[in-house]
Amino acid sequence: MKRLIRIGSRDSKLALIQTQMVIDSIERHHPEIKIELVKMKTTGDKILDRTLEQIGGKGLFVKELDEALLSGAVDITVHSYKDLPMILSEQLPVVALSKRADPRDVLILPEGALELTPGKPIGCASKRRQLQLAALFPETPCKPVRGNVQTRLRKLDSGEYGALVLAAAGVERLGLQGRISRYFSTDEILPAASQGIIAVQGRLGEDHSYLREFNSVESWFVSLAERSFVKALDGGCTAPVAAFAEVLDEDLSLKGFYYEEGKPIFLGSVSGMKEDAELLGERLSKEAKMVK
Template structure:
């Protein structure tokens, strides 16, 4: 029986997510980890160095070259356009979609004399609505690096994805959760994606792939793509299903960030991509 090679970033969270895939695949799997450009450049924000596509470039190269059979990613870290011949082939069941507030170890109250650290313009803009008096500053690095910077006193709090904290066993660090009404998540947040080569046999992924997460992700990514929003752009989208009825929420931000609009649309799940386009155009063209 052929051993399948799974490509992953070498961070602890990325490896845990790749192990989720390996556990669901009924054939032998070998994990191949690598450091990406996005992992190595930590002194600048993502929009200054080319966006989160830098987290997948090396993995895409290995996949295209046949060095690995599939690659595993946090869907929210993936560019909205996939390279030719390297489609997303499976989506995990969605975990907790919310963002979470994390305080310095041992503290029980938010200290606004120090900045709140977050890694995206999406969070920064929405945090300013919740905490107008707060200083919101960028923070880079993997989850453990960010927590170290917090506990050293560089920040008064962090905002991180709850799903990642749970997967790392760090849910005890969460001070409070933000509902999607408070902070709308990134497109694809809390979903693990598997990328493959066009024409590959996908039967081994059937136990991992989740159709509900797929349809929600298609709507969210369609919305973001229509607004030309890369992974580091201040765009947010969150879809949920009620039976076969899909409800999509989105946030549009103008280029100079002077306009922030929220809206929603809904329809049959089979129209997920069209609903994303519809809501994006509706918010962009609103007066």
């Protein structure tokens, strides 16, 4: 008898592609395990007429998946790590992280367009992106956009927007890299914490050794630094905060972006040993809080 592992996933195309990456790793290395995919639609997927800030934040993308994990309906769940809340249930720890894909944001123009259309807004819901785009395109406004990548592309191509800004990793995993007009460097637009990393959650105390081949140690270091910076600033999907860390041998460098109304934008960096990743994030957050 094979051991059965039930994997919970949002039912969007991108979420299923990312979950399949986890499934492929398990099946390739652990033929003794049988996989069952359990697809779910979350509250965040259902409510598309309001911004995340208006409906309760990124936790609405994981609520149903967390409930399935707690009830035993599934054994692990798969997420884009950037979509997970900064504070997670102790009973549902992250048990594996993928190798990081391209962490950058990208600009996507309407089909056939070569440049931004004057007067048309950039489709972008996050304040993090909006503030940084304002420096790059001061004459072009931003307008919130919701829905999966395909839905956003339809809105773009129908003329509702002059461009979209999305995460490169998701666009590339969907095989839509041909739609990318420009990659923004991390100096131009600092990405969301853990952007490009897939996270797997499980139940506390259970054996998740079948995920060891999928897991990336480097992703743990960079995510720990980035998420500790955001967490210390009470940031999340709707807050204007961003972080990006890189590991070189034993060292880790971290850049952070933060904005609090009435204060100048903070953009700073810190570096140190990768084993001190969490402390580095907290140290940089203290510098951000001191901006006057």
